[in-house]
Amino acid sequence: MPYNCVVLAKQVPDTAAVTGKAMNDDGTVNRSALPAIFNPEDLNALELALQIKQAHGGTVTIMTMGLPSACDVLREGLYRGADRAILITDRRAAASDTLATSYILNCAIKKLSDVDIILCGRQAIDGDTAQVGPQAAEKLGIPQITYVEELLSLCDRTITVKRNVGAGWEKVRATLPVLLTVMDTANEPRPCGVKRLLKYKKARSQSELAKEGATEAAVQSLKDKNLLIDQWDLDYLDADMQWCGRNGSPTKVNRIQSVVLSASGYKEIAPTDEGLRDMVHELIVDHTIG
């Protein structure tokens, strides 16, 4: 039987490729030093969804909450095989912590009908929190299976997966709907399809079109070609503002500091027999070794 999958994907700064200073002198994060990418483990979530579609039929919807520039991630999802892309963007969603983000994503998922499986990455590399998935599952009132490494079977409305539990693994079964968080070890994400890339590179959201100054006719033509990325705001989601953005975020950043290794001044040891002998002697005398 076919399954409808929703993949939650986040655009993140590439924290592994920090060029220059991570922080501005005024203590804010220097985003320009960090190129924006598709959160790596969300690609694994997308790949798993695409594999489910290939094996059983159904649909794959990719959804992101962020600035209009996060459409890059949505397009990348379309290049790889997603059927539909949804951007959730609204100024009032700014400064959302994981609790508010999961509330908003949950409102958006509820706007879709017949969702069977929601797939998240295990965690996003900007904060490594791994909270949004479980929190969205709680808000949707469905079970979560975190750290999924392998899909063992999917049949009727029953899913069986192998999950990583740190010091080992567990095989668990659940009835749909369910939310999975997927590990990077689960699969090898497929590259973008060339044909799909040529087709979907023209896909745009309303706010991108507005910025580009597109005419009414151009917008309509994109829509007709199924190249208009859905764009939803908090009003469309019927979201309760109390749980969105800064208001809905119990955690507040008190302070941010750059990591500077404090040079304490070390003793330089010559790489010679004599130098090393003296160092070993010191370490024995102060009972570090011996």
Added chain:
Amino acid sequence: MIEVNRNGEVWVFAEQQDGQLSEVPLELLSRGRELADKLSVKLGAVLVGDNASPLVEELSAYGADKVYLVEDPLLGVFQTSSYTRVLCELIEKHKPQIVLYGATAVGRDLAPRVASAMKAGLTADCTDLQIDDFTESRSKVVHKNLLQQIRPAFGGNIIATIVNYDRWPQMATVREGVMPLPERNGTIRAEVVSESIKITPEDLPLEILSRHFEAKKVNLKASRVIVAGGAGVGSKENFKQVWKLANVLGGAPGASRAAVDLGFIESDYQVGQTGTTVRPALYIAVGISGAVQHSAGMSDSAKIVAINSDPDAPIFQVAHYGIVGDLNVVIPKLIKAIRAKS
């Protein structure tokens, strides 16, 4: 959601599996003790499971004033939903001001679900916790004695301090090993608060078909001496030099993530932000550049020796002894020097 409650206790989720406590809750009890003393409130441990009561004694010995005990055959194996129900009911009834969890596979699965159900804040993977006042930047309102939740962010490039002042409890997960394991004290007797919480079939939506656990290959946290190799070691073959130096010193080998990624050694040996946090008496870093994510897991070592051919490698900034040179030359000489002395 519970209201801000200055007399609330400090709680630690006492993660256990098959009647064995993991080390994190014990580490958390030591810091929890400090936080509770500073706030002049009691320190509680939340123990959930089937026949978990034998662990009460251990939790008292590590500093808990109270143990909240919830036993049920249906709670024998961890499931997110059933444990979430237990935690939420306990929190609503007893209104703790702080709840801490280990940032383990279980803690990172459970805590966000509890936070969502309680509409409370949660900070993941803290490396330090303190009590301090916080002033809101706009209104200048001062909140006294909040939990300062300190954690690396942006891949370890920055350190953020997070607070939550309006919706409680204040909750955090804490990485294993970042807080030292306290001494056991046999004389303390915790008060046991037994609670019975009804678990229904809806609380157990998963069927656990099988489980498999492997003991870690090495307990780096318990090693007095660690000799860690990095990408600079060059090959798996050459990594034998690292093992040899570790053996001569009666220590354990460790590694940077680059060395693990290159296949020189297994991931159980990785030190750092995404590996193990260690604080041995002696840490020798061989061919490791000293990226912040690596230093985060070893800079509290009592003595650090860095061996690196690049005099500008950041590892020298956390080192007590620095040896600029080729590790292939230095290690054999160092082994010789150690053998000559002992």
